[in-house]
Amino acid sequence: xxxxxxxxxxxxxxxxxxxxxxxxxxxxxxxxxxxxxxxxxxxxxxxxxxxxxxxxxxxxxxxxxxxxxxxxxxxxxxxxxxxxxxxxxxxxxxxxxxxxxxxxxxxxxxxxxxxxxxxxxxxxxxxxxxxxxxxxxxxxxxxxxxxxxxxxxxxxxxxxxxxxxxxxxxxxxxxxxxxxxxxxxxxxxxxxxxxxxxxxxxxxxxxxxxxxxxxxxxxxxxxxxxxxxxxxxxxxxxxxxxxxxxxxxxxxxxxxxxxxxxxxxxxxxxxxxxxx
Amino acid sequence: xxxxxxxxxxxxxxxxxxxxxxxxxxxxxxxxxxxxxxxxxxxxxxxxxxxxxxxxxxxxxxxxxxxxxxxxxxxxxxxxxxxxxxxxxxxxxxxxxxxxxxxxxxxxxxxxxxxxxxxxxxxxxxxxxxxxxxxxxxxxxxxxxxxxxxxxxxxxxxxxxxxxxxxxxxxxxxxxxxxxxxxxxxxxxxxxxxxxxxxxxxxxxxxxxxxxxxxxxxxxxxxxxxxxxxxxxxxxxxxxxxxxxxxxxxxxxxxxxxxxx
Numbered sequence: 314x315x316x317x318x319x320x321x322x323x324x325x326x327x328x329x330x331x332x333x334x335x336x337x338x339x340x341x342x343x344x345x346x347x348x349x350x351x352x353x354x355x356x357x358x359x360x361x362x363x364x365x366x367x368x369x370x371x372x373x374x375x376x377x378x379x380x381x382x383x384x385x386x387x388x389x390x391x392x393x394x395x396x397x398x399x400x401x402x403x404x405x406x407x408x409x410x411x412x413x414x415x416x417x418x419x420x421x422x423x424x425x426x427x428x429x430x431x432x433x434x435x436x437x438x439x440x441x442x443x444x445x446x447x448x449x450x451x452x453x454x455x456x457x458x459x460x461x462x463x464x465x466x467x468x469x470x471x472x473x474x475x476x477x478x479x480x481x482x483x484x485x486x487x488x489x490x491x492x493x494x495x496x497x498x499x500x501x502x503x504x505x506x507x508x509x510x511x512x513x514x515x516x517x518x519x520x521x522x523x524x525x526x527x528x529x530x531x532x533x534x535x536x537x538x539x540x541x542x543x544x545x546x547x548x549x550x551x552x553x554x555x556x557x558x559x560x561x562x563x564x565x566x567x568x569x570x571x572x573x574x575x576x577x578x579x580x581x582x583x584x585x586x587x588x589x
Numbered sequence: 590x591x592x593x594x595x596x597x598x599x600x601x602x603x604x605x606x607x608x609x610x611x612x613x614x615x616x617x618x619x620x621x622x623x624x625x626x627x628x629x630x631x632x633x634x635x636x637x638x639x640x641x642x643x644x645x646x647x648x649x650x651x652x653x654x655x656x657x658x659x660x661x662x663x664x665x666x667x668x669x670x671x672x673x674x675x676x677x678x679x680x681x682x683x684x685x686x687x688x689x690x691x692x693x694x695x696x697x698x699x700x701x702x703x704x705x706x707x708x709x710x711x712x713x714x715x716x717x718x719x720x721x722x723x724x725x726x727x728x729x730x731x732x733x734x735x736x737x738x739x740x741x742x743x744x745x746x747x748x749x750x751x752x753x754x755x756x757x758x759x760x761x762x763x764x765x766x767x768x769x770x771x772x773x774x775x776x777x778x779x780x781x782x783x784x785x786x787x788x789x790x791x792x793x794x795x796x797x798x799x800x801x802x803x804x805x806x807x808x809x810x811x812x813x814x815x816x817x818x819x820x821x822x823x824x825x826x827x828x829x830x831x832x833x834x835x836x837x838x839x840x841x842x843x844x845x846x847x848x849x850x
Contacts, residue, residue, distance in 0.1 A: 496668050588682070
């Protein structure tokens with residue numbers, strides 16, 4: 314029988330095979346070149362304008378000056394120290410808020426009773442503007458790590474809560490019927506159906522949480538802190554040291570991109586089964 | 590297939606659904622006896638309650654009147670002794686083919702591993718063990734679903750229009766695969782379809798349902814030897830027999846409708 318051949322041909326016709334072919338190394342390099350063309354051109358123009366003294370060196374220090382400032386901060390150890398402080402707050406805040414959001418999202422997602430009891434409260438608290446409570450958090454928890462961690466945690470909590478809840482509630486009813494036919498226990502239904510089915514939504518929640526975490530970190534450290542990247546920027550601003558402010562902005566940006574790439578890589582591994 | 594003792598016994602089955610305004614009778618006075626190893630096909634137009642009948646046997650739908658017994662025991666709920674194949678394959682998209690077949694059983698268990706490998710061979714999916722459902726065609730995915738049900742050694746396999754979504758060529762091929770499985774495993778099967786050829790090609794016995802309310806209108810025993818040729822005179826004869834029953838249903842339906850106007 315030519316059954317196998319037909320199957321193979323049919324499977325090969327599916328478009329997803331093509332998506333993998335594109336990921337050759339040559340193509341990857343070329344897409345990198347295309348992607349970086351505009352930023353590089355922009356930096357060159359910026360440098361040239363600065364060299365020609367067409368833009369103010371105080372408002373727009375040239376890329377080379379900023380790089381120099383970066384080197385100085387690196388050599389004195391100030392960068393590592395403040396960067397470490399920021400990273401710690403970010404990790405702790407995300408772990409605390411995101412972890413609680415995930416847990417509560419699971420509870421409320423799995424139980425209608427919990428939803429009735431908790432969801433309206435959570436939705437109300439969610440509407441409290443983030444920045445408006447920063448000042449209170451500093452008052453309550455001091456200018457040390459705690460206030461930053463709490464603010465970041467508050468920011469990370471909601472995206473993970475909402476997307477975990479959504480993931481659970483959007484579990485395919487038809488697959489539920491399959492687990493009934495296969496005689497899964499309630500526990501097995503949760504562990505082998507509801508949780509894996511929620512992973513795509515939870516990953517979205519993680520990405521949003523991380524974005525909020527970065528934003529909260531900057532705000533919290535600029536409102537009142539004695540260390541961290543945000544503090545470094547505020548301190549530099551007070552001294553009109555704009556190159557250092559630019560270093561801070563660039564670092565925040567680069568770190569944001571790095572976390573996003575990490576999440577994307579994890580997602581690609583975890584969600585390889587997805588048809589998109 | 591020698592038919593022996595009765596496996597499934599349905600007596601006086603009535604089922605109605607409550608909608609907001611009214612109660613709709615889906616099945617009325619269904620009597621059916623299926624013997625061990627039999628292949629019964631149930632055919633009828635849409636709305637005749639054939640899927641409902643199958644879901645009641647599977648234990649998925651409850652709240653009926655009458656008696657439905659599997660091996661002498663009343664059916665109280667779904668269980669692995671009653672394999673069920675839905676119209677769509679309904680695989681877990683995050684599991685590979687072999688893990689979908691194993692589902693809640695561990696492939697590290699040597700016995701499960703061996704049985705899964707045998708079933709992959711049986712449903713002709715060798716080489717696709719590690720593939721995700723997204724990479725499978727409709728026919729292949731449905732074969733995974735069949736293997737998943739068979740791994741649990743069901744006493745009866747219930748198939749609800751399993752090939753309805755497939756193209757004609759794949760469907761013909763799947764019918765052969767299913768017959769092959771039935772002949773090798775001897776699993777009792779009930780297959781619901783609206784395709785007369787499919788019903789005649791597969792069944793020892795054809796149950797013909799009529800709609801509103803769902804009632805058994807005819808029973809045809811198909812004593813053609815397997816494998817059957819769809820172009821043979823014998824096959825056509827049975828095809829006409831079933832078609833005739835349908836025309837009688839149509840006349841009845843039109844007659845009633847006419848009386849209503």
